[in-house]
Amino acid sequence: MISLADQLLVLVMLINFIMLGTSRLAFAIRAVAAQGVVLGIIPGLIHPFSGHLLVITVSMIVAKGLFIPWLINDAVRKAQIRREVEPFIGYVPTLILGAVFTTLAFVFAQKLPLAPEHRELLFVPASLATLMTGFLLLTTRKKAISQVIGYLVLENGIFIFGLLLTEAMPFMVEAAALLDLLVGVFVMGIVINHISREFSSVDTSRLQALREE
């Protein structure tokens, strides 16, 4: 079971690369939904079955796999955009950066003072790699919707780290994290709407017009 979890984590990291490499928003949204579903399955593989676990799994899959992607798709449809046109850094360079960061994540994870039972697993490197992918998406993409996706990926990274602690971490914390995410997506949705209404584009780099001189 654990080895299956490791393989799924590899899948998660591959999905990271998909998101870094694609310019089509619809594809990126589907990728992040898939990542959410995969992450929803993992807790079931590594922990013994319990009611608590079931709730987490179901709510993860529903929220990350269905509800949030649906919200973003809705926003895409309303704002009528298909592609991330001009990222600050091109797709190939971001892919290379993503590879570099993933390697670094493995190096970091080697050196972290982890508990012995976590040392052999892919959880920590996968978490760090996903986290950094999220940051990379957030910093390099201009469209607000890409930013939301970056935010989701970032949260996925944090979730993977949290998997190590599922037994220690009270259910409330996870619920709160999910709620936090949901609120974040809602806020971003509102921001997207407003940006597209005000500037007739969803380019967040135009927000600098609000800068204090």
Added chain:
Amino acid sequence: MIFVWHIAVDPVANILGAILLIGLSGLPGLFIKRPGPGQKMSVVITICASILGMTGAMRILGGAPSVNYLLEWPIPFFDPCMLSADPLSALFLLPLLLSASCSSIYGLAYISASEHPGTEKQVTFFSGLLLASMASVLVARNGVLLLFAWEIMALSSWLLLMTNKKDAEVQRAGMVYLLCTHTGTMALFVLFSLLRAESGSFLFPAIHSLTTGGLTLPIILLAALIGFGAKAGIMPMHIWLPGAHANAPSHVSALMSGIMLKIGLYGIIRVVSFFVELPLWFGWLILSLGIISAVTGIVMATAQRDLKRILACSSIENIGIISIGLGIALVGMQSGNRLLVVFGLVGAFMHIINHALFKPLLFLGSGVIIHATGTRQIDRMGGLSITLPRTAPLFLVGCLAICGLPPLNGFVGELFLYFAAFSNGISAPLPVVAFIAPILALVGGLALITFVKLYGTIFLGTARDASATKGGEAPFAMLIPMILLTLACLITGVFAPLLLNLVEPVVVDYAAVPVELFERLVSIVPLQQLTMINGLLLLVILVIWVSWRFIVQRAPLATTETWGCGYLLPSRRMQYTGSSFSSLFTGLLRGSGGDGNRHPVLQGMFPASAGFASPTTERILDKIIIPILLGADWCLAWLRRTQSGHLHFYILYIFATLFVLMLWSHQ
């Protein structure tokens, strides 16, 4: 049942209940759509709560044992939240609660629902919040709780100040206030972190229990002086004060000046009490800052032309006088001179109460005057004693009290300071303190010039500007609080021993002076005789006034232009103005940096028309602080490049920080 009874009779619980009630008093109004009933409800709640709290405070001053309330709060690391009230808190709570009732009644008419639909709700709510937060600062026994209350106090007073937020002057005053208060709070963070490092807990240490040495103690004391002193308006940190007091609604100015400044002083007094040994220089520092504040404050007041700015500058002066008392006491503590301790503290505490009575009175009066004239410039006013027959005598009492003239309360507090200076000059381990007497006399004289100018220009003569005569006498809701405060000034002035009884437990508790010693020392001051003389004086004044009224009613006076001086066709523009009254004095000071007037340059036989302008300058703010800040802005301009406005860069900063931290953790 026993528990409920205990809560009902425990003085500290009464005070806490009062704070809660006052804090929530404006809340119902926010949910009532119709303007009006919410405000009235808050007035009733505030008055009831004030009475409840004042009985609690009086009982603590009367010697009732005070209970500590420990609440477990869900904030980790910050130790349980402790609330209590000792005589020191109770002494500050009394004027606070009195002002709470007065200002809320006054607000009923000043920001009336019919004339200010919309703003009245927020002003009512934030006034309650401001009062409750100030009272919470007084009862907090945990540094973090105090900081919470402190920030609520700063922000609610800022929101009140911004009531007329469209006015550019208000915006500037608000900005300066916000910057000053946050700078102060920064110092308080330093203070409470260091205190925690010293005592091991955020809970306040017991009185005179910390034996801190080395470099920590000076840093703690200076942080307290900067953090609390910025709120108190002690001289180099006073820059926010004139603007903020002038631009807030009048009953809010009354609260800010009468109470909020004192909360700053309370902080200093409280922090100082934690330590067994204080360095001697700290006493001298407070003393000299007090002297600077007193003299400079009143000099600034003399030169001002804006009614509320004059009152604000005079607040700086009064804070200076209180600091002088405090400084004397601290110097006495460190040099083992009990007489200085007792007299300094009694003087300071008495002046705290007195100033919290007459300064709100004057600010409330200024609100009536502004309503009646529509301006704050005293040079445009005049003759208001006819249009405001009820306000005029009340304002006069306030003016006399603030000058420290005998039948009123301002005199008593300063008397103790004079005694401290004189009797110390006789038995002299520290002969320098005797110099305080002439300084106090100078300040008193200047205060007299200022307030003669203020009262004379506003109430005597005729209006100097025809446009400044739009309103009449204030409604009763505005007069009642002023009458209350006037009565309080008269009673505490005539019956000075009453005031001493209030202050005695505080001094005994705070300075750990035995009661017998306190009474022996204080008996030097002939308070009984003073009461008799004051009573007699008051009686004489009353008799003269009544008989004068009698005469006036019998023989109607010929009405003519005031100060006509025999000239047949005087115009209202020919009267003395406030500026001309004080021009001799401001001329004397001109050497010290210019009066800021822009004189016209006249050339040739027939000079062209030229302008004369006399702007009010805030010299320390405009000439010192703003250039320093501009210099800092210039030096740090390169930092601004990091503020690109691109969301992506900010995320990159977070990312970079995370990355660096991860690398760093591996070292």
